[in-house]
Every structure is written in structure tokens, then in C-alpha cells.
Amino acid sequence: xxxxxxxxxxxxxxxxxxxxxxxxxxxxxxxxxxxxxxxxxxxxxxxxxxxxxxxxxxxxxxxxxxxxxxxxxxxxxxxxxxxxxxxxxxxxxxxxxxxxxxxxxxxxxxxxxxxxxxxxxxxxxxxxxxxxxxxxxxxxxxxxxxxxxxxxxxxxxxxxxxxxxxxxxxxxxxxxxxxxxxxxxxxxxxxxxxxxxxxxxxxxxxxxxxxxxxxxxxxxxxxxxxxxxxxxxxxxxxxxxxxxxxxxxxxxxxxxxxxxxxxxxxxxxxxxxxxxxxxxxxxxxxxxxxxxxxxxxxxxxxxxxxxxxxxxxxxxxxxxxxxxxxxxxxxxxxxxxxxxxxxxxxxxxxxxxxxxxxxxxxxxxxxxxxxxxxxxxxxxxxxxxxxxxxxxxxxxx
Amino acid sequence: xxxxxxxxxxxxxxxxxxxxxxxxxxxxxxxxxxxxxxxxxxxxxxxxxxxxxxxxxxxxxxxxxxxxxxxxxxxxxxxxxxxxxxxxxxxxxxxxxxxxxxxxxxxxxxxxxxxxxxxxxxxxxxxxxxxxxxxxxxxxxxxxxxxxxxxxxxxxxxxxxxxxxxxxxxxxxxxxxxxxxxxxxxxxxxxxxxxxxxxxxxxxxxxxxxxxxxxxxxxxxxxxxxxxxxxxxxxxxxxxxxxxxxxxxxxxxxxxxxxxx
Numbered sequence: 161x162x163x164x165x166x167x168x169x170x171x172x173x174x175x176x177x178x179x180x181x182x183x184x185x186x187x188x189x190x191x192x193x194x195x196x197x198x199x200x201x202x203x204x205x206x207x208x209x210x211x212x213x214x215x216x217x218x219x220x221x222x223x224x225x226x227x228x229x230x231x232x233x234x235x236x237x238x239x240x241x242x243x244x245x246x247x248x249x250x251x252x253x254x255x256x257x258x259x260x261x262x263x264x265x266x267x268x269x270x271x272x273x274x275x276x277x278x279x280x281x282x283x284x285x286x287x288x289x290x291x292x293x294x295x296x297x298x299x300x301x302x303x304x305x306x307x308x309x310x311x312x313x314x315x316x317x318x319x320x321x322x323x324x325x326x327x328x329x330x331x332x333x334x335x336x337x338x339x340x341x342x343x344x345x346x347x348x349x350x351x352x353x354x355x356x357x358x359x360x361x362x363x364x365x366x367x368x369x370x371x372x373x374x375x376x377x378x379x380x381x382x383x384x385x386x387x388x389x390x391x392x393x394x395x396x397x398x399x400x401x402x403x404x405x406x407x408x409x410x411x412x413x414x415x416x417x418x419x420x421x422x423x424x425x426x427x428x429x430x431x432x433x434x435x436x437x438x439x440x441x442x443x444x445x446x447x448x449x450x451x452x453x454x455x456x457x458x459x460x461x462x463x464x465x466x467x468x469x470x471x472x473x474x475x476x477x478x479x480x481x482x483x484x485x486x487x488x489x490x491x492x493x494x495x496x497x498x499x500x501x502x503x504x505x506x507x508x509x510x511x512x513x514x515x516x517x518x519x520x521x522x523x524x525x526x527x528x529x530x531x532x533x534x535x536x537x538x539x540x541x542x543x544x545x546x547x548x549x550x551x552x553x554x555x556x557x
Numbered sequence: 558x559x560x561x562x563x564x565x566x567x568x569x570x571x572x573x574x575x576x577x578x579x580x581x582x583x584x585x586x587x588x589x590x591x592x593x594x595x596x597x598x599x600x601x602x603x604x605x606x607x608x609x610x611x612x613x614x615x616x617x618x619x620x621x622x623x624x625x626x627x628x629x630x631x632x633x634x635x636x637x638x639x640x641x642x643x644x645x646x647x648x649x650x651x652x653x654x655x656x657x658x659x660x661x662x663x664x665x666x667x668x669x670x671x672x673x674x675x676x677x678x679x680x681x682x683x684x685x686x687x688x689x690x691x692x693x694x695x696x697x698x699x700x701x702x703x704x705x706x707x708x709x710x711x712x713x714x715x716x717x718x719x720x721x722x723x724x725x726x727x728x729x730x731x732x733x734x735x736x737x738x739x740x741x742x743x744x745x746x747x748x749x750x751x752x753x754x755x756x757x758x759x760x761x762x763x764x765x766x767x768x769x770x771x772x773x774x775x776x777x778x779x780x781x782x783x784x785x786x787x788x789x790x791x792x793x794x795x796x797x798x799x800x801x802x803x804x805x806x807x808x809x810x811x812x813x814x815x816x817x818x
Binding site: 162182183197200201202203204239299302303306326327328330331332333334335336337338339341342343344345346347361365366367370371372373374375376377378379380417418419420421422423424425426427433435463481487488496506509510517518519520521525530531532533534535536537538539540543544545547548550551552555 | 797802811
């Protein structure tokens with residue numbers, strides 16, 4: 161089993177390792193570093209020690225031939241034959257990462273009928289499209305999708321495998337990673353190639369968005385990550401890009417599944433998916449009552465927008481859960497986000513900070529929302545919004 | 558029907574604060590709680606046990622003090638509890654955690670359903686449930702908001718995904734991950750509390766599960782945390798004060814200015 165050791169004869173008691181520990185697990189006692197049970201064996205102190213006095217011993221691990229793995233593979237997501245926007249975002253990000261080490265980008269599409277999507281995927285950054293078409297691949301089902309992807313990964317040996325952190329990606333990727341005995345990082349918001357090791361640095365929020373953790377998968381391949389939708393940017397499609405299309409051979413046993421989709425019930429009309437909205441008018445605790453959301457709805461209707469809400473408004477029962485923005489709700493990236501009576505706590509911020517333009521109205525000028533909005537208005541939303549509605553109507557006449 | 562509910566003891570993240578100078582989490586004085594998502598898994602499991610008969614066993618992997626969440630689950634109505642605890646389990650990522658939990662399910666034997674919360678509120682990965690299913694080579698149904706039917710052969714569950722709700726049928730045994738607000742978790746009963754005080758909770762370590770050293774804890778974990786930072790806040794917005802009507806005009810200027818772009 162792994163262990164950490166401070167070599168007493170080598171430790172000079174300089175204390176450099178104390179601030180290096182992200183978990184506050186090191187203290188100095190009698191000029192010697194002492195490591196507490198808070199230690200997660202992360203290794204930050206080992207590299208901070210100028211004297212080589214801290215040693216982490218890991219048990220023997222099976223060496224994968226890491227050098228044999230190269231390139232970035234994206235698992236595409238489709239619903240009813242249409243590729244989800246998150247796939248295009250992943251291709252844009254994969255392209256950017258591939259430039260760093262001049263590797264290639266591939267995409268795996270499992271669907272009933274691909275139509276002209278392979279060419280589109282190439283225009284959005286793929287060098288190779290691996291395609292399997294079958295009527296039984298119309299809907300996502302965990303077992304066939306993971307089985308086919310696993311076999312392809314073993315054969316093609318990509319260094320990195322990415323999927324969107326949607327319900328599909330988060331269902332599929334853990335299964336693949338477990339079966340391939342490799343690491344998976346959930347819901348990343350930032351990816352980079354470590355210039356020293358060539359490994360993938362995977363950064364993600366944790367503890368309700370209070371911290372960002374950077375995670376590596378150094379000894380096994382592929383390095384797998386799910387990536388939060390609407391954080392990465394898709395590239396502008398280039399129809400002159402060239403790429404290859406390769407069919408995946410399927411056998412009937414590939415398509416076997418112990419689960420079946422009996423029915424699919426789309427969201428009711430009016431209950432629009434707020435992650436698709438270009439304008440979101442969002443309300444929080446400052447709205448004070450469910451009736452007051454009618455005021456926001458009026459503004460949203462004028463702007464062809466949707467209603468969002470902070471957790472405070474959801475927990476109070478003023479708005480239904482599908483409208484919640486934030487760590488425990490949805491992540492949105494509209495062109496315009498109007499935050500009304502929302503303080504802007506970290507749990508809300510992580511769900512909307514990638515919006516192109518953030519407007520905030522709040523009575524409290526010390527509210528955290530004013531620290532990261534693009535334009536802020538300090539005042540009573542019940543006074544300001546009726547004027548806004550009137551003003552928009554007048555100017556549009 | 559034998560159902561296992563995998564739970565986790567987590568810090569109440571609403572209270573987690575950062576030491577700005579050192580960039581570390583301040584954990585002192587932060588209460589540990591039963592992961593809220595797991596409460597819904599526990600309630601769903603007990604609801605079906607009450608209807609069909611059988612047992613609900615709660616299990617967790619963690620340090621000795623994680624026993625507290627097992628006792629809490631027993632006070633709410635779980636029949637049995639198992640604690641997976643061993644210094645060798647420390648530093649486990651989702652691969653090693655799910656591997657260990659799956660081994661425990663195998664050791665129990667003849668389990669029909671494993672239920673767990675969609676995710677834990679500290680790590681937020683949502684990876685452990687599907688990874689347990691992979692380890693056991695069982696089917697999985699994730700993001701479940703409601704279990705419609707459960708019998709000796711199959712389960713029918715509503716799975717909430719982007720844009721709607723899928724109704725999935727799966728054969729048993731199966732792993733189910735439950736969403737928040739799927740049901741109303743019951744409160745501890747007086748009888749449950751008494752049982753929770755008395756119940757003997759077996760502790761299973763690495764050797765009890767016949768797991769090699771390189772498949773548990775840090776050694777069995779393909780991933781490592783190398784850096785922890787606090788999210789950066791970029792502050793360059795213009796903040797306006799003044800009369801509501803004036804503010805409204807400015808607001809509409811910036812809104813419609815963008816519409817023209």
C-alpha cells in the first residue's frame with residue numbers, strides 16, 4: 161500500500177512543504193515535518209522539498225506502454241440523428257489540445273443514420289470519423305455504446321478520450337473507464353497539456369464550486385474526461401478541411417442490452433430547456449414571492465428569453481427545478497443573462513459565469529454578483545424592471 | 558428483494574470555506590452529513606422493501622467515523638449496515654472506490670439491486686454508481702427520478718435526461734442512481750433510533766474483501782489531484798447607481814445595444 165515518509169536524517173526543518181500542502185496536512189514539530197491523517201498522498205510536498213526528504217512510495221503498478229497511445233478521441237452525442245452542440249465544443253477543444261503536440265483528433269459516431277454529419281464533424285475539427293450505423297443505435301443505451309467504444313479504444317489507442325458531461329456522457333464514460341482500468345475526471349471546465357510530461361491536466365470544480373482541482377492520470381491510458389457543456393468553444397466550421405471516414409464493424413452481440421427504452425416523454429411545451437436559451441432572465445431570493453416572477457416573465461417574453469432562478473427561489477417553491485441555474489441545477493451560457501435579486505454566491509456563479517454578457521440588478525451594492533457582472537445596477541428591481549419593460553416597448557415602436 | 562444502498566459521509570459543502578492565503582479548505586468545525594442524494598436512494602430502497610419484503614443494507618467506505626452515517630441510515634429504517642474501512646483504502650479515486658464497493662456487494666451475495674445517490678456533494682463526480690455496475694458487470698440505470706415497478710425479474714425506472722424523461726426497463730440485478738427530490742425521505746423513528754444505537758456494524762477491510770494492495774486506495778487509483786485553487790473572479794463591470802428610471806434607460810441601452818450587434 162502507498163505511504164508517505166519524512167526522512168528524519170534529511171529533513172532540515174525549513175518548512176517549505178507546509179504551505180505547499182493543499183490539504184494543510186503538514187506541520188513542523190521539533191524542526192521536522194510531520195504529516196497528519198489529512199494527507200491524501202497528492203505529492204505536492206514531495207516536489208516542494210529541496211532536500212528530497214519527503215518520499216511517497218506507491219506499490220508496484222502495471223506499466224501501460226504509454227508511448228503507444230496518441231491522439232484525442234471524442235465520443236459524439238446524438239439525439240434523433242442530430243449531433244448535440246456539446247460534441248462540436250469538444251471537437252474545438254480537442255483541436256486546440258492537438259495543436260500542442262501535433263496529434264490528431266478523431267470522433268466516434270454511433271447512430272441509426274449518419275446523413276451528412278461525418279462531413280460536418282470533419283469541418284468542425286475531426287481528422288477521422290469512426291462510424292457505426294444501426295437501427296438499434298438510434299437511442300443511447302449504456303451497454304452497446306460502451307462495448308463498441310471500448311473495443312475501438314483498445315484498437316486505436318487514443319491518449320485522450322473526451323465526452324460531454326451530459327447525462328449520456330456521465331452514464332457512459334465511468335463504465336468504459338472502469339472496464340479499461342484507467343482514470344476518468346468528471347465535469348472538467350478546463351483542459352491543458354502539461355508541457356513537461358505531455359499528460360492531460362484536467363481541471364474541475366468540486367465542493368460545490370468552492371474549489372478548482374487539477375487532476376492527472378499519469379500511469380494509465382487513455383486519459384478520460386467528461387467536459388461540462390457550454391464551457392469550451394466550437395471552432396468555426398471549415399468546409400475545406402479534409403478527413404477520413406472509417407466504418408466500425410458490428411456483430412449482433414455488440415448490440416445486446418439488458419436495458420431497453422420503453423418510452424421517451426419530452427418536456428412539456430413552455431417548459432423549455434433553459435440551456436438552449438439565448439436570453440435568460442433569472443430571479444433569486446430578492447423576488448420575494450412566486451407572483452413576482454410574472455414581472456420577470458414579462459421581460460423575458462419581450463426579449464424572447466427564458467426564466468432562470470437561483471437555488472433560493474427553487475427551494476422556496478417559487479419556480480420549478482428545471483429552471484434552476486447553478487451547481488446543483490443547470491449550467492447555462494446564454495448571450496445575455498439578467499440576474500435579478502440574485503446575490504451571486506459561488507454555487508450560482510459556476511452555473512452562469514460563462515454567459516457572454518451578464519447584467520445584474522440588486523439592492524445590495526455589496527452583493528457578490530457585482531464583482532463579476534458586466535453591468536450592474538444598484539436599486540430595487542420592482543422599481544427598475546417596470547421602467548425597463550416600458551422603455552423597451554417605447555423604443556421598439 | 559435484497560437491496561444494498563451505497564452511501565457516503567460528506568462535509569456540508571454549503572459551509573466549506575477557503576483559507577485565502579493558503580488556498581486550502583477549512584474543514585475544522587464543518588459538520589459531516591449523510592450525502593443528501595443518498596437519502597433519496599435510501600428512501601426509494603426502503604419504499605420497495607416495505608412493499609415487497611426483503612432487506613435494505615447500507616454500506617459506506619470511509620474512515621472509522623463514517624460509521625455515523627450508517628447509524629443514521631439505520632435510524633431511518635435500514636435493516637443492516639456494513640462499514641468498509643481500512644487504512645489501505647485511503648486516497649481512493651472513483652475507480653478504486655467503486656472497485657471496493659463492488660467487491661463488498663459480491664461478498665454479500667444474492668443482491669438484487671444496488672442503489673446510490675446520483676452524486677456526492679463533495680466530489681460531484683456521479684461516477685461511482687456506473688463504475689460499480691461496470692465492476693459487477695451489471696446493467697445500470699442512472700439519473701432516476703422514480704422507480705415505477707420492481708419485481709423479482711425486472712425494474713422499470715424513469716430516467717431524467719436533457720429534454721425529457723426516458724422510461725427504462727432493466728433486468729435484475731441492476732445498479733440504480735437516484736436524483737435529488739425523487740421522493741420524501743422519512744425521518745428517523747424512535748424504534749429506528751434505538752436499533753441504530755444497538756446494532757453491531759461489521760467492518761470489512763482489504764483482506765476481508767480479498768483485494769490485492771494495488772487495487773485499492775491510492776495505489777489502485779489511476780487519477781491524482783495535483784493542484785487545488787480557488788476560482789478566479791474577474792471584476793471589471795461598470796456599476797451604476799441612481800434613479801430607477803435612469804438606471805432602466807441605461808439597462809435598455811446595454812441590452813438593445815447588444816441586439817443590434
